[in-house]
Amino acid sequence: MAEIRDIEVVVFDVLGTLVDEPGGLRSAIHDALPASDEASIDELLAIWQQHREIEEQRIGQGHRAYVHTEVIDAEAAQRVADRAGLTDPAAIARLATAGRRLPAWGDSVAGLDRLARHFPVLGLSNAGRTALLRLTAHAGLRWHQALSAEAVQAYKPAPEVYQLAIDAAGCPPERVLMVAAHAWDLRAAQARGMRTAYVQRPGGDPPTRSDAFDGRFNALDELVTALTAR
Template sequence: MTALRDIEVVVFDILGTLVDESGGLRAAIRAALPTPSDDASVSALLTVWQQHHEREQHRIEQGRRAYANTATLDAEAAQQVADRAGLTDPATISRLATAGRRLPPWPDSVAGLERLTRHYPVLGLSNASRTTLLRLNAHAGLRWHQALSAEAASAYKPAPEVYQLAIDAAGCPPQRVLMVAAHAWDLRGAQAQGMRTAYVRRPVGDPPTSSDRFDWEFNGLSELVSALTEK
């Protein structure tokens, strides 16, 4: 197994791993509603949004829909939420559709990336569209040496061609590239392409199962950065 000292490039998932995607979307939905709503109602609308993304990305993966980037899927999801909630104001719906550009970083993300970029080339690899990723990075204050959108591959993770974007950009063997994510499904995809894997625990995400064998697991970004920089 590759040791941490052999890692040359670090690649981060962004949505859910470095920014609180569900929390940010929940806040945006709550702000769009014309009257105060209870948590259960907001959660139900968030589920509408998330299920639309999951369903449409799955259709794209199966070839039942042509590729559409997340900006398109966000606009569709926002309209579905609006229809369910009875929202009719175009400006409110339009702002909701761009909520993915304004997701808050987890408390350790900005400082952790800042520290790590002094020691390693660091890439972001996200399913977010190019424009969404640009605005999100600026809003959250995430520092990268390069941020890659799956839009360049016209696919969504865990499609192999998305991870290949990062491997090609790294310019080194995949076993020297570390993929970091809070989602086991994402790490499985990277692992299948020969990348090393590190799971970072977040309040929400997709934790490893008993059958997963990732290279490393950390309780937070600070723990991972310390392991990489103090080895």
């Protein structure tokens, strides 16, 4: 556990870091297709995740005009439905909004509450505005401000997304801490001058030996203790 000093504002990635995105999507697919076995659900989840990743990359590369996450999720849900033979329009429509109902990790709500007593806390997410609003309410997350990448019509790791958080923080980037379970996310934040902290989560993107983040933590409680120890 590392102690991180001289921080004024803490910024959190949301999807995967504070909420269990794979688990929530898997549950939504199971609800839509209750007769499916685990192997089939895993295959359908992979289809969803691959579509999201590919489309966000295409947007970042300029090969597709920006659309928010709920558009991409609706496309992913239709791909899943087509593969599974699901034809019920209501079931497909509900599946398309699964990103609004992702569960928080067990320590997320208490950790945010504890940290927010000491620092301004921001959420910074690729989730579209409406999806982020509904997700925040569903998961019980409490912020001082939640920022959607939709505001800059881009997806992380585009630099303008991190600049959105820096501008909202109102202080130099070296006093803004970006927290994520994804090393790629932290590398991009680091390139904008932000401080960085990795928190381990199942299914995250762990750092490599060459990553020089300000802190690496096995749990959110460890990070909060490091930040609030005075």
